[in-house]
Amino acid sequence: MPDPFRVLVLNQVSASGLKRLPSDTYVVGKEVTDPDAVLLRSADMHAMDIPPGVKAIGRCGAGTNNIPVAAMSARGVPVFNAPGANANAVKELVLAGMLMAARNLAPAQRFVDLLDPGAADLEKAVEAGKKDFAGTELAGQTLGIIGLGKIGSLVADAAIKLGMNVLGYDPEITVDAAWSLPAQVKKAAGVNDVLKSANFITLHVPLLDATRNLVNAKNLALAKQGAVLLNFSREGVVDDEAVLAALDRKDLGWYVCDFPGSRILRHARVIALPHLGASTHEAEENCAVMVADQLRDFLEHGNIANAVNFPNVSMERESRFRVAIANANVPNMLGQISTAMARAGLNIHTMVNKSRGDMAYTLVDVDSPVGEEVIAALKRIGGVLAVRYLPQP
Template identity: 60%
Template sequence: MYKILTLNNISVKGLSRLPREHYEVTSESSQPDAILLRSFKMHDMDIPASVAAIGRAGAGVNNIPVEKMTERGVPVFNAPGANANAVKELVLAGLLMASRNILPAMKFADSLDGTDAEISTAVEAGKKNFVGGELRSKTLGVVGLGAIGIRVANAASALGMKVVGYDPLISVENAWKLSRNIEQAVNLDHLFSQSDAVSVHVPLLDATKGLVNQERIAMMNDGATIVNLARGGICDDEAVLAALDSGKLGSYVIDFPTSALLKHPKVISFPHLGASTDEAEENCAIMVADQVRDFIEDGTVRNSVNFPDAVMPRGSSGSRVTIANNNVPNMVGQISTILAKAGLNIADLLNKSRGNVAYTIIDVDGTIEDSAIDSLRNIEGVLAVRHLPAK
């Protein structure tokens, strides 16, 4: 019986992927095998040594001490793409709200009073103050072409916008998903210099903090819109506010409001709604629950932010051992030697690496004794060893 600790409410559809005959899901446990969460901040949490995996039902993992978990040999899983459609739709909503002055127009309409005739007269007199523009033929720059950025780019292109994308790390798989109408920017300056609107879809890292700054905003077309549903900090808010006041920017759509931004008439603030749909929450929970279950039961790694992907089908008999270690030479050799001394034949082996971390899955004929597991743990550089008995 595996114990799964939940630090936030997780969709029932996701938790249903963890069968009750093998999993105990609880909000209180001192020795859990894995943790599932959404927005709970774990950095100050005393994470039990029993934890073998952490699953974030969402994309960002800023609330999880990933580096600390890596040092302990604990994979951190997320759910990339599971909420992509929800975020895409909110980006489009933000672009439409900005281009058509929907928010101030709604406030104006809500302020009207009087008879129907008086309201009609006021509407006709006031609507000229909210004349906007159409998205069609405008240029949208999309920074980051991952699961969300691709959907935003394709949807905007379908609406008739010219779309320019930039992502130096785009995967081959994602590149195949892009509409052939999407143009590639040479660099960020090239993208900003063409854009009537920019939507950012990158994680908040040292390299992306302040990515949207005074210099790049100055390159944009006058009256441009910036949409940031990714993370606060990617845009330099002081530079954005100055550009809004000068008229260089026409609108700023943000999912992470601050005291400085909230009262500005050209700022459209959402209360972190990007992934807040029933469908997105269910999709994220299902994806991360499946990934944690696959790791707990079979050692399989999919969509980990700190471990390499590693998928090897289970054999029909024998035991499985998984080893996480520092990515240094002769690790597989030392592991093989220990198993050979224990009289165990390796039936199958998979070794993958990612940066400073390597991960090995080994199926052996027979049963691995505790003494062999202890020997594996004692190899210098080994971070974690798990013994998965035959199914």
């Protein structure tokens, strides 16, 4: 019987996810040494000495900023995440944020907290103070959504059901996302168009070089006076200093976000929440289950789904003998792989190869056992990053 896979867990991960890794073939825990894989949520791996035997990393969430993805790519290690698994949780928090801003709930709550419960004129004080917190209704307002992936689509659908008009923009929208988008969503020409037209603007984009400070002083000047900006995406997609200046000028009405950075804390028109986007039991379970299943399929069969640095590659087993190869996306790799196997007298039963940017990945099923000398020969090919032999009993 082969040795069990060893999975190091860096955070408290939902038991529902851990149960997807059978105890007879996996050793899972926070004290695991020489791990084959690492499972985590928010732990920062950048300063971590990641063991050389690690073959995969699974992030129980969408963002992977806490993982050295480039370094893992150089080692041929896929980094899995769970896109969409926490989408409903984030959607509900966006709706809550819109309602908090529209109805001035944060200052209204602060006002109530300061009331004297023993005062004889308490009811009179409440009635006198409530006029300062009159708000607006969401129905009939325009919501601008920047980023129309799973979360953006769910937010759009919910907003339409609340009677809002929805304007959306996403230059990288996928076919699947486009199909799931409600037909009532109007297409914006760009970020500036959204900011000029919307009463509420919500961001749902990853943090990349192209999206850093996506909302900034220049385009905030285009926003409708009193507009509400919501950021449940990533802290860096918004220029905090520009937002504060817009709030002070009363160009923006509210900034609602999930990132309580030091610059924005305690501003009267900022509602900052403590990273609550995916903090529901349901979302944590969904993320853990999704990533555990992806991790298991990779470790046992070499299949890849939802890795942020690898192409999606899946192939049904047509032989007991499988080789998985991660390599640089350069010419003649398949030829060299096939040649190495042919020289060893191996007949390729079926093969699939896909690429994503600089990374390529190949699964090969052969008709007979693969010896260690063949694996060594494959590893010697220039540009090959990792080779795994995955025989079935």
